[in-house]
Amino acid sequence: MPQGRTTRGQLANLRALRAFEAAACHLSFTLAAKELSVSQGAISHQIKLLEDRLGKNLFIRSGKGVSLTLEGKLLRDVCQRSFDEIGETLSLIGQKRDAQVLRVRSGPFFAMKVIAPRISEFLSANPGIQLHLNNLDPDSASLGSEDVLIKYCLHPPANSASVEILKENLVLICNPDLLASGDDLARIIARPDVARLHYRDMNDWQSWLETFGYDGPAASQNLIFDDQHTILEAVRSGQGIGMAERSLIRGDVARGRIAILSDLCLRPKTSYKFIYKTDRAASHPVIGLFQRWLEQQVEMIQRESAPQ
Template sequence: MDRPDLPLNGLRVFEAAYRQGSFTRAAIELRVTQAAVSHQVARLEDRLGVALFVRASGGLVPTDEGRALYPVLEHGFDAMARTLDRITGHRHIETLKIGVVTTFAVGWLMPRLPEFRRTHPAIVLRISTNNNRVEILREGLDMAIRYGTGSWTGLEADLLLDAPLAPLCAPSIAKHLTNPETLGREVLLRSYRSDEWPRWFAEAGASCPPLTGPMFDSSLAMADIASEGAGVALLPVDMFARRIADGRLVQPFSTVLSAGSYFLTWPADRPPTPAMVDFRRWLRAVSAGSTSHASD
């Protein structure tokens, strides 16, 4: 059976467009014009006799055929690169692009990265931070670490760390807090997850006061404001252990709320690269050690 003579360049352009979710961003990555990317994809679709994308106002939406083709190409291009490196005698350097929620990056991951670089010198990590809103494929990422319940459509997820929440504040405020009801006299800083304070008060056996404090999409911003004495923030305690240890923040009550955990996620339909496998294995081992140490 005759097979279509598929242009390698067209396949590479399709792979970049799929990953970027945009002809424009793919063109920037490949250093060509947007028109050239569109032409290459259209030519490939004509050769295959199927549509690979649906052009929508929000960007490119892959068809079923496009979603089936992408992981095969991605795996193939990576395999070719490793084989060529072996043939030419070069050590294969693999780049791994990771999106990380900022609180986890600053409070846990970054201090541990020197160990990863030491034990995995052939993997270059490119880390971009976010406020827990990330789209792996559209942002050209391989994996993402995020906060939640572990259930995201189309993604695999490994539990890394539980992240119980508790009120944290400056020492000047903590000395006035004798029981949960006294929090009603303070400014309660809020995240975009509006149910957290009511759930914490319920866990503490107290009534939740009216919530009128400012709302934030960053736990780090709330921690900064709380440490200045401008309010009380409900935060993942373990991510701010250093601030608690140096006295900038105080945990006035032992009650904690189990509202979510940190997970490593990646597309379910994407064959993992060797770098993804190594990073996942390292992260699971280090987080397991961290959990064990925290429970000692």
């Protein structure tokens, strides 16, 4: 028997847990009874059974009402999460048969800069598709339960197919105030009081310096981030010089929040890849629809932001 199933028999009945969760949410047996369409006495009875089973009080009862004990708060949080997940799963299973679900996992930066601002166009052009966009664990080594993984990587996970969806043109970016000194590029990037901001490692900066012949002294300040949003915020607030895909900072540049320090573009080997399972794509054509739409969006974004 799988580990964990041996304790199933110790679980309280679902009716008691539902009564407890409703009462814990409202901090009122009366409102819980109204929510579940039962009598207040039924709520009290179920909660008493649960407390007797646990040998712990879950509520503190007083003339002013009820409040939760520490044990009650713990059980409330677990019940709320569990009932929410059960409800979402039941809703998914019971959806219309003609609806197609597309599960996509992507890092938050790509999702917010590329997918989220334009996804209504895809859904309008493809009625009946439900998109589930997950930003958790984008660096996972496998697709898991998702249909598509959009990952910034050099090589896709094993046993999967991939298409390069975005090859970056990285430019140096900074707060516009940094340009006020009138110094040339070489002086600015060599300033000891200006930090270099890196994404995950220092490789892109090193490649840029070597590619364009800026072999001055090493930076005295280096900040390494795991999130591109954090880099942009650090740049906006004047914390140093970062690097970013030119097309994805267009709005910040137009609003004067970020300045492009140099038009010299680095094209790193690492890129955003559209990763999927071949057999899944064959039986789930919406994956191909989404891939083609996303390729069109990226092409349009990069074309619109290209230097004139």
